[in-house]
Amino acid sequence: MAHTSNLKVHLISDFNLETLAHYLANEDGTRLSVSVAPFGQVVPALLQPTHAESTDFAVAWVSPEKIVPTFADALNSLPVREEAILAEIHQFADCLRESQKHFRAVFVVSWTLPLHRRGNGILTLKGQGLRKLLLQMNLKLAEELENCSGIYLLDGQRWMEMAGKNAYSPKLWYLAKAPFHAEVFRRAASDVRAAISAVSGAAKKLVIVDLDNTLWGGVVGDLGWQNLRLGGHDYLGEAYLDFQRALKMLSNRGILLAIASKNEESVALEALEKHPEMVLRLKDFAGYRINWNDKAANIAELVAELNLGLQSAVFIDDNPVERARVREALPEVYVPEWPNDKTLYASQILEMDCFDSAYTTAEDLSRQELYAADKSRRTAAKGIGSTEEWLRSLNTEVAIEELSDGDRVRVVQLLNKTNQMNLSTRRASEQELQAWLRQNNRRLWSFRVKDNFGDSGLIGILSLDIESGVAHITDFVLSCRVMGRHVEQAMVAFAVRYCARLGLEELHAKYLPTPKNKPCLNFWMSSGFLFDETENRFSWRLSQPYSFPEGIKIREVSPQGDAAPRSQAGVLCDAENESLSLHTD
C-alpha cells in the first residue's frame, strides 16, 4: 500500500535503461525514486526483485528477440513455428502475472522493431513476415494480460514514431547498450509518469472551457450565433468542430465539461442551443459561469459547485491573459499553454495525458448524467426551505454490501481517486486489497446511493480492522458527488451498529491529514465522536447507540453467491448476514 508521494519505480530490461531512469527522476511532478535492475536479468528481477519490499511500480521493457527466442530465429529468416512463439509469450506473461505480488502495478512496454528492420518489404505483413509476427506477438501479450488488473501494456510504438527516424540509434547501442535515442526515453518517461498518475487516481476529472474563439470562432456577442465559425465549408469552422468532438469524446469517457466565459449568458446559451452544427449542447456541461466576473472566481465557484477539488480541473482558454490570471489565482488548476493556431486545438487536447485513467466503469461512462441529476437536485433544493426538508424530499436509499467480485474494480478505483472525503487516503491495487482482506478480522463494504433524481452508483467504502475488542476504521471514503447528503452519517451509524452487535467496546477512526482531505476532518469533527488531538483519532463507546440519519433508507445486501458467512476466529462469528433487509430510520 502506498501514498502518492515519493513513489518508487523499478526499471527492468535487457538493455541500458539509465537514460529513462534519469528522465523519470528529473521531471517535475510527483517525486519518483528510481532504481534499475542489472540489465539482462529480466526474469529474476520480475520474480525476486531485490527492491520488492518497498517498490511501488515496475517497468518491464524487453527486446522481443530476447524474451521470445523463437522470434530471434524469425529475425534471421529461419522458419519458425508460430505456436512456439505464442508459448514463449505465455511464459513471459506468467512471469509478469507472478511479479504482480511484488508491485502495486507493472507497466510492460509493447514490442517494437527498428525502422531499419524492413524484413522482406513486400512480404513483411504476410506469412511469417516480421511486422506480421510482431503484431501477432503484441496482440497475444495484450490478450494474456487483459484480465490482470495490475499490469498495463504501454504503447512503445508511439514513442518511436514521435522520436522520428532517429528513434533507434545503432551508435548508442554499440557505445552504451542503449538502443534508443534519448528522445524515445524522454517520451517513455512522460508516459510512465502518466501511467503512475492514472494508477494513483490523480487523473483530471473536469475540463472548463472558454467559449469565444475557443469552442467556436468569433465573438458571439458581436456576430450573433448565426455568424460564428463552426463547421460549414470553412477550414477554421471544421477545426472548431473537431475540437468540440474531442471534448465530447472526453465526456464520453467520464470527464466532466464546464464553461467559464465572459459573455451575456442568454446570448451564449442561445448559441449553444440553436447553432445547427454545435456538437456540445448545454446538456453536455455539468455547470457553467457565463458572466462578466473574474474567471478565476467563477472557476473556483464552479469547481466547488461540482464538489471537486481544484486539482481535478483543467482550464482551456485562447486568451493568454485569462490563462495567466487563473494560473496565478488558482495554482492547483492545470492551465495548459494553448496554441494560437486553431487547427491545432483538437490535436492538442487529444495528446494530453492528464485524463489517463486506469479503470473505466459504468459510473464513469454515465458521469455526465449523474451530474445532471445533481443539478436537478440543486434546482429542487432552491424551492425547499431547510436542508433537512430538502434531504427528506430526495427519498435517498443507501444500499450496503460487503465487497463482491463484481464491485472490486469500482471499489479500487474509488479508493485510489477519492481525495476529499477520505480518512486515510490509502491507495491499493486489487491484489493488495485482496491480500489485506485475507485476514479474517477485516471487513470492507461498498455503499450505493439512489434517490428521486437518479442512481449515483457505488460511491462509498467503509473498511474495518478489528483487534482486541476495538474496531479501527481503515477506509472511510465517499465520492464528492454525494457529500453533504447525510450518507456519511449513515456509514458511521452502520459501522457503530455492526461493531456493537459483535459486542466490541470501541470504534476508532484515525485521521491521516493530506493537503486535500480537510472536508473529511470537518465531517468527523461534527460526528459526535470523541476526538483525541494528540493521536488525530476519533472514538465512540459502542455501549451508546449512534442514530441513522432521518429520511434515509438503508438496504443491506448479501453478496451474491456468498451464502456462507465467513468464520471469524472468535470476534466476527456474529457477522451480519441479513439478506435484503430493509430498514427505514
Place this chain on the structure above:
Amino acid sequence: MTMDGIKSLEPSIKEPAQRSAHLDGVLGVIYESVSDLNMQLPPEQRIEKSLATILFGGGGKLDSLGLANFIVITEQKLEERYGFRIDLTEDDPFSPTSGHFRTIDALATYVSELAARRQGGGTLS
C-alpha cells in the same frame, strides 16, 4: 523537467574575443547539445557550457552513457544544421593527448575543420 542548477551551467568562462564565425556556429550547436544532455542528467553529472569543459578523461563528469548520448545528440544537431552527417567517433576520439573529446574546445575545433574539409575547403556559417 527540473531546471535546478542548469542555469548556472551557462557559459561562465570568458571566451577568446577572436573566434571565427563558423567556429562560433559549431560551438552554438555543441552548447545546444549540452543543454539537451543536461536535461536528462542527474544534477551532479551536468556539465558547463564552457570551452574548458572536459568531455572525456580525468576530471570529466560524464560517464560512458552520458558521453554516448552527447555524441548522438550532437551528431544529430550538426546534421540538422549543416545538412550532412558527421561521425564524431572517427579519428581516435578518446586519445588523452589528441582526442577531440578532451574538451568542448577540442571538439568544436575538430568539427569545424572536418566540416570545412567536407565542404571542399568552404566555411561553415
